[in-house]
Every structure is written in structure tokens, then in C-alpha cells.
Amino acid sequence: MGFKCGIVGLPNVGKSTLFNALTKTAAAQAANYPFCTIEPNTGDVAVPDPRLSEIAGIATSKEIIPTRITFVDIAGLVRGAASGEGLGNQFLANIREVDAIVHVVRCFEDEDITHVDGKIDPLADIDTIETELMLSDLESLEKRVVAMRKKASGKDKEALQMVPLMEKALGLLQDGKPARLAELTPEEEKPFQGLSLLTSKPILYVCNVEEDAAGEGNGYSAKVFDHAKATGARAVAISAAIEAEVAVLPLEEQAEFLETLGLEEAGLDRLIREGYALLGLVTYFTAGPKETRAWTITQGTKAPQAAGVIHTDFERGFIRAQTIAYNDYVTLKGETAAKEAGKARDEGKEYVVQDGDVLLFKFNT
Ligand SMILES: Nc1ncnc2c1ncn2[C@@H]1O[C@H](COP(=O)(O)OP(=O)(O)OP(=O)(O)O)[C@@H](O)[C@H]1O
Numbered sequence: 001m002g003f004k005c006g007i008v009g010l011p012n013v014g015k016s017t018l019f020n021a022l023t024k025t026a027a028a029q030a031a032n033y034p035f036c037t038i039e040p041n042t043g044d045v046a047v048p049d050p051r052l053s054e055i056a057g058i059a060t061s062k063e064i065i066p067t068r069i070t071f072v073d074i075a076g077l078v079r080g081a082a083s084g085e086g087l088g089n090q091f092l093a094n095i096r097e098v099d100a101i102v103h104v105v106r107c108f109e110d111e112d113i114t115h116v117d118g119k120i121d122p123l124a125d126i127d128t129i130e131t132e133l134m135l136s137d138l139e140s141l142e143k144r145v146v147a148m149r150k151k152a153s154g155k156d157k158e159a160l161q162m163v164p165l166m167e168k169a170l171g172l173l174q175d176g177k178p179a180r181l182a183e184l185t186p187e188e189e190k191p192f193q194g195l196s197l198l199t200s201k202p203i204l205y206v207c208n209v210e211e212d213a214a215g216e217g218n219g220y221s222a223k224v225f226d227h228a229k230a231t232g233a234r235a236v237a238i239s240a241a242i243e244a245e246v247a248v249l250p251l252e253e254q255a256e257f258l259e260t261l262g263l264e265e266a267g268l269d270r271l272i273r274e275g276y277a278l279l280g281l282v283t284y285f286t287a288g289p290k291e292t293r294a295w296t297i298t299q300g301t302k303a304p305q306a307a308g309v310i311h312t313d314f315e316r317g318f319i320r321a322q323t324i325a326y327n328d329y330v331t332l333k334g335e336t337a338a339k340e341a342g343k344a345r346d347e348g349k350e351y352v353v354q355d356g357d358v359l360l361f362k363f364n365t
């Protein structure tokens, strides 16, 4: 399926450093000058999940295959982008294509690294970017709503539904608020997302802090956390520079290095997990002697569509899914014991797959 998080932020705040660390490649040039990234770079990243090795141990699997999400390193966005400043519209187009936004905010002091506005002020930076995104949404909606109103006056059914949604978004944007704050009924969610507004995408703030603050964050990141809380976003504090160093170390040395810094786990693991949650994704597992594997679905996916992620034949010929909850699988130590304990359920077409389910699909070909 491919779920994409776009890494955005002002120029020179550490986006490519973070992206490099994430993809463990030097594919995205990181350099201390604005606009070093022009084409967006895309990288697939394994989603770390400690449940995989637990299951694999029990199922004596030869291989572990984590699920993946995609990160895109997008060039820095500056004030005036919505009116074509900088590399303006190109960035906005790149952002339009992602499912969620990872917004890197500069929270470190370093006189050698230029800040485009000359001072460290994370909330002002957030405001700059959010304003550009809102202006872009406003402009695109103002154009689109005219045609839609015309269609609605001709009693077009879709238009009659869309006009009030567009007006809801317009009302917020005209007040200087992002479209994600729109109050929607469950039925309105999908058509509203269909408007593909930049400011309706979920947001994760990454506070890029200095080395010493990599765990708890600092005064700057505290402000960003408060802002996130107040606006329904998420936030993590990470030092992109350290993550880039950790990422190139051999696995054995990584844990040791993190320990010397007083960190329990790589910030990237936290970031990837937050990104995954931000996208509203859940994981189910398949387990056998060959491999234990994690699969990604969106919340609310029913068993046949979940099976379809593995293969379209699984969905087409779906009969039922033998389902063992992760906790049962681990406590009872595997499929056989779970079956004996009556914890292996046969679920049908209407079953909504839950996070952590260990599934075995029965299907016709
Ligand atoms: N936490 C940090 N502490 C100190 N320096 C950092 C930190 N994170 C990144 N840097 C440095 O900041 C500079 C800019 O980083 P990077 O090239 O990743 O920015 P960018 O946001 O991708 O910029 P652009 O918008 O130009 O593509 C680099 O010199 C990088 O090493």
C-alpha cells in the first residue's frame, strides 16, 4: 500500500540529516546551506516492533520481516512559498502527495548553522510553515468552491455534499486556522479528506535538539510539545545529528553508544513508531517456520481486505481467518496451545482486524 510521511520544515533545520539517519544512506545530501535538497528523496524504513522477535521465537521462524513505511525528504519551505517564493509551489505539490507530515523544527543552538530568520524560535517557525500551507489551501479552495457551488445549484448530488464541507474548511482557513480542526461527522471524514488539503493532514513535530537534550528535550521543545497538545498534533524530541551518528554504527555498537548518551533507544525508533500511529496504522502478524512477518493495515480494516495486503487472491477467495490475539499467542506460547485453550477464533468477512492479531487465512483460489 505504501504509507508516506513527508519531512517538512524551514531550510537548514536538519531534515536531510534526519532522513539520512532514517534511511541509513547518504542519498540525501546534508550540508550546511539552504536548499541543498531539491528533488524529494524517498526512503522505505522498517517499523521496529519488539513483538516480531517474540512471535518468531515461539514459531521458530527462520526469518523476521518487519513492515515498512515511507519517508520523503522534502526541500525547505519558506515564507512566501504559497505565492511561488523560493522553490515555492514545487514543495507544496510534494507535500500534497504525502499521507502525514513530519515537521522538523529547529530547537538547537549552534552559531555555525544558519537559521533563515536569524534566530531560534520554534513556535514562529511552525507558524511560518503553517501559514504557507493555509494560504495554499485557501487559494485552492476559493477556486474550487466556485465551480462546486455552480454544480450544487444544478442539484448535483456530489456537489451538494461537498459545498458545505468546503465552506467549513474555508471558514477555518479564513480565521487563520488549519482545516484539521474541522468538526466532522464520521460520514464526512472521507469526503473531507478527499479535498486533499495540506492543513488537514496529521502532523508530528520533530524537535531537533542539541546532543545533551536528546532524551528529555529542552526549553524550546517544551514549547513545541505544548503547542502540539493544544492543536491535536504529536511531538518527539530528537537530535538529528546524533541519530545520524548512531545510524551508521554496527548494530552491536549502537546500544552501547546510546547508553553512553543516557538514551534507552534510538530516537528514530520512537519517531517511526509515532509516524506509524499518526497515520492511523495497525499491524497484524503471520507466523510460521519460514518467517514471522508484520503487515500494515489502516484502523478498521476487515479481514478480507487485510488478507488482500498479502495477495489479491487471498482477498478474492477469502473464507475465514484463524485469529489469535498477540497476548494469547505469547502467553500460551504458540498456535497449538492457543487452539487447545480455545483462543484461536475463526473470524469471517465482517471481522475488524485488531492490532497484534496473529492471523492464518483460509481461502479458495
Ligand atoms: N541536532 C543538531 N545539532 C547540531 N547541528 C545539526 C543538528 N541537526 C542538524 N544539524 C546540522 O544542520 C545543518 C543542516 O542540516 P540539513 O542539511 O539536514 O538541513 P535541511 O533541513 O535538510 O536543509 P535544506 O532545507 O537546505 O534541505 C547540517 O550542517 C547538519 O549537520
Ligand SMILES: [Mg+2]
Pocket: 015, 016, 017, 029, 030, 036, 037, 074, 075, 076
Ligand atoms: Mg535538505
